[in-house]
Amino acid sequence: xxxxxxxxxxxxxxxxxxxxxxxxxxxxxxxxxxxxxxxxxxxxxxxxxxxxxxxxxxxxxxxxxxxxxxxxxxxxxxxxxxxxxxxxxxxxxxxxxxxxxxxxxxxxxxxxxxxxxxxxxxxxxxxxxxxxxxxxxxxxxxxxxxxxxxxxxxxxxxxxxxxxxxxxxxxxxxxxxxxxxxxxx
Numbered sequence: 001x002x003x004x005x006x007x008x009x010x011x012x013x014x015x016x017x018x019x020x021x022x023x024x025x026x027x028x029x030x031x032x033x034x035x036x037x038x039x040x041x042x043x044x045x046x047x048x049x050x051x052x053x054x055x056x057x058x059x060x061x062x063x064x065x066x067x068x069x070x071x072x073x074x075x076x077x078x079x080x081x082x083x084x085x086x087x088x089x090x091x092x093x094x095x096x097x098x099x100x101x102x103x104x105x106x107x108x109x110x111x112x113x114x115x116x117x118x119x120x121x122x123x124x125x126x127x128x129x130x131x132x133x134x135x136x137x138x139x140x141x142x143x144x145x146x147x148x149x150x151x152x153x154x155x156x157x158x159x160x161x162x163x164x165x166x167x168x169x170x171x172x173x174x175x176x177x178x179x180x181x182x183x184x185x
Contacts, residue, residue: 037128042074054102060088063118067132069111078109
């Protein structure tokens, strides 16, 4: 027997909202996320899948994943990891302004990481919780295709490392790793 994609009595489920999805007027069920991945921002349950879909509509974004990050005021907030499309550049303020036109204020992330890749399982599923853990542990927020307010991410990073590590910026090479310069988390 082949499963039916519709509920046998669409009128019984029409408009019914469930915590991680909903039934449409035809009785079709749409899942909007896994319970453990939902973001609880100030008591409002937000779907990371919904945020992902909005981000993926941006012409300069090739991959995106959203996830919960701790927040002192709201309990949780939205964090996003973005892979910028090849040959494109995107700034955090530019993305935030774009998002404000697409979603309600509560869904606008102010914790954005620009990354080279987003890990997936062997079956191609996003590892949302693993990405969140990595972003929060590393604190890394830029990659070589991201831009900064000065326009030179490497120079900004060099200046930041110079201040933190108390070594002259001129001694920091583009290929140096923070840990090899005696940096520690």
